Amino acid sequence: MAVSPLPPDAVSDESLVASGRRVLEIEQGALAAVGARIGAPFAAACRLVLGSRGRVVATGMGKSGHIARKIAATLASTGTPAFFVHPGEAGHGDLGMITESDVVLALSYSGESDEVRMLLPVLKRQGNAIIAMTGRPQSTLAQAADVHLDVSVPTEACPLDLAPTSSTTASLAIGDALAVALLDARGFTADDFARSHPAGSLGRRLLLHITDVMHSGEELPKVREDATLSEALMEMSRKRLGMTAVVDADDRLLGLFTDGDLRRALDSDVDVRAAHIRDVMTRHPRTIGADQLAAEAARLMEAYKINGLIVVDEAQRAVGALNIHDLLRAKVV
Incomplete structure (x- = not known):
């Protein structure tokens, strides 16, 4: 009818x-x-x-x-x-x-x-x-x-x-x-659930680890603390992550320098050619372990309003780096 x-x-x-x-x-x-x-x-x-x-x-x-x-x-x-x-x-x-x-x-x-x-x-x-x-x-x-x-x-x-x-x-x-x-x-468990949902966004959030998305080896931007600011900027430009780790001779993380640090340095009239990275870097930056979930990186970035993280091992050596664009490409966020 x-x-x-x-x-x-x-x-x-x-x-x-x-x-x-x-x-x-x-x-x-x-x-x-x-x-x-x-x-x-x-x-x-x-x-x-x-x-x-x-x-x-x-x-x-x-x-x-x-x-x-x-x-x-x-x-x-x-x-x-x-x-x-x-x-x-x-x-x-x-x-x-x-x-x-x-x-x-x-x-x-x-x-x-x-x-x-x-x-x-x-x-x-x-x-x-x-x-x-x-x-x-x-x-x-x-x-x-x-x-x-x-x-x-x-x-x-x-x-x-x-x-x-x-x-x-x-x-x-x-x-x-x-x-x-x-x-x-x-x-x-949540991991069991993710294994039956590998193609979904939830599966990616539960299965994808930092090691799956981070840049490591030659792709990791890093400079020594005695590097000049201009040398650090060249490293950032080559690696295209908008940041560089600052490390000692054993690759232990001493600090981080980002695009935001550069803007703050320019606002304070720092001589870009003469300054050293140790004078303008952020000390004690937020870091993450390689075995953690990529979703945890997204949570940290959102909580602390940052766009990138350095990945460290148990000895606080820099082993990788990732930014928000890596998480977007991996569809974690």
Whole structure:
């Protein structure tokens, strides 16, 4: 049935805002009701997954299928191997994707979805553990499952009480709760998370280290403390980092000279040709270790309003340098 558009002024802003707020209030109530029911069945579901040698196979039809697909993605990215199987396709060959070691997470708010119910005898015969997520504890799916998670809600946020709204929100939240509880139980770390997200910005922030982006060897700008200011400027120009480290004979860091130091020196009428770098350098500059994350360099630069850092080793020897442009190229910031 086609829906006729309403005139722009047929509905007031106030009524639209009130409707939106009402939805959020109803869904907040639904989450509170479901949260209060997290208990022994939830722990049992977690233990089924933790004790499994296989994967979690999430399935569901319609809106429940969309939620199941998202839960599978969240599980997979937080240390629990998981994937989604469409129940309709499963009945036409995709059941072969499910091994006897897998745990099946089946979503159906009514618990009577034909496509999901059709899979139950096969899954039972294969020996799969089944976790059901329904809104009806007496439904076929709930009764057939090894563990039932009750996601029933007082009412849908849809004013007709028809469109899945509160119920899908509740199911999604319980899926998130499962994923995080399993993450905690496995001791899953930020580094583990980054390894499954290497192409994303988060992965870059968690995996990229200073050694991956710093300039070292011949690319490291450095001068001795007895160098003249003009010699330091030539070194800065050659290395193009907008700064140079000032080091002793053993490469231990004594100071730093940057474009900002140059501006301050010129403002104080320093003789650029005669001055020595030790007279105008910044002593005790901010530094970073080579084994630290590149994201930490970004944090330091932002916190101290600086554009570059010298990388030092345990003996405070200058071993590298990087600036904000290196972090931008690496997409850390």
